[in-house]
Amino acid sequence: xxxxxxxxxxxxxxxxxxxxxxxxxxxxxxxxxxxxxxxxxxxxxxxxxxxxxxxxxxxxxxxxxxxxxxxxxxxxxxxxxxxxxxxxxxxxxxxxxxxxxxxxxxxxxxxxxxxxxxxxxxxxxxxxxxxxxxxxxxxxxxxxxxxxxxxxxxxxxxxxxxxxx
Numbered sequence: 001x002x003x004x005x006x007x008x009x010x011x012x013x014x015x016x017x018x019x020x021x022x023x024x025x026x027x028x029x030x031x032x033x034x035x036x037x038x039x040x041x042x043x044x045x046x047x048x049x050x051x052x053x054x055x056x057x058x059x060x061x062x063x064x065x066x067x068x069x070x071x072x073x074x075x076x077x078x079x080x081x082x083x084x085x086x087x088x089x090x091x092x093x094x095x096x097x098x099x100x101x102x103x104x105x106x107x108x109x110x111x112x113x114x115x116x117x118x119x120x121x122x123x124x125x126x127x128x129x130x131x132x133x134x135x136x137x138x139x140x141x142x143x144x145x146x147x148x149x150x151x152x153x154x155x156x157x158x159x160x161x162x163x164x165x
Contacts, residue, residue, distance in 0.1 A: 063083045079129070080130060
């Protein structure tokens with residue numbers, strides 16, 4: 001086991017490498033202590049995951065009532081986060097992040113998102129702790145406490161199985 005500070009651990013670099021492009025991840029929200037999960041199209045930028053959605057979506061309403069969410073790649077990588085609805089893509093304060101969306105989702109952003117609707121919104125999901133692995137190392141991190149524990153992985157998540165046929 002090796003303890004490190006978050007900035008020297010490489011966690012942010014791994015997050016960028018894995019999720020800076022168009023990524024489908026699972027987001028878990030809760031309402032009245034009842035959890036629900038769904039897949040969202042997202043990307044990691046400026047230390048947060050970003051989602052474009054609608055204020056009418058149930059998970060967006062749940063975020064407005066409870067900012068605590070989890071994001072996962074449905075594997076072993078998982079992140080406890082605070083989420084917030086940032087507002088409409090065409091609001092002045094969102095124009096710079098909108099440009100990032102347009103670059104990351106350049107093939108489909110305009111086809112799927114109707115910015116003429118007042119309900120279209122950006123969601124910022126910022127991890128404060130989590131677990132990610134790379135190259136047979138697991139990184140358990142807590143950003144609020146500036147702590148990362150790095151341990152070697154000996155179980156199945158990094159094993160590459162050869163086809164048996």
